[in-house]
Amino acid sequence: MDKSKRLFPKSKRSFRRRLPPIQSGDRIDYKNMSLISRFISEQGKILSRRVNRLTLKQQRLITIAIKQARILSSLPFRNNEKEFEKSESTTQATGLKTKKRVYSSIKFKFQSKLK
Numbered sequence: 460m461d462k463s464k465r466l467f468p469k470s471k472r473s474f475r476r477r478l479p480p481i482q483s484g485d486r487i488d489y490k491n492m493s494l495i496s497r498f499i500s501e502q503g504k505i506l507s508r509r510v511n512r513l514t515l516k517q518q519r520l521i522t523i524a525i526k527q528a529r530i531l532s533s534l535p536f537r538n539n540e541k542e543f544e545k546s547e548s549t550t551q552a553t554g555l556k557t558k559k560r561v562y563s564s565i566k567f568k569f570q571s572k573l574k
Contacts (some may be wrong), residue, residue: 489527546570
């Protein structure tokens, strides 16, 4: 098809290149927590290469650094603060309910023996 006969001409979009997430001077190391923390999700999972926009070599080095930091307890394996709060509140609530049930059953038995 001839370019002059096109019904809809191609629109020229201006696209902006994003800066690479890791600069040439950045060292990928387990001690560099500011760099490592950018590649971890809120749950503590390692983000994928597609999300990070890293090369394969950089992603491997980041993964190794994150795993080393976790082993040395610089990073948690999971970020389960929210899960801990939820489980704590549910156990407290269920614990109170079971205590009330037990107390009411003991109270009922005790009152029936008095009569």
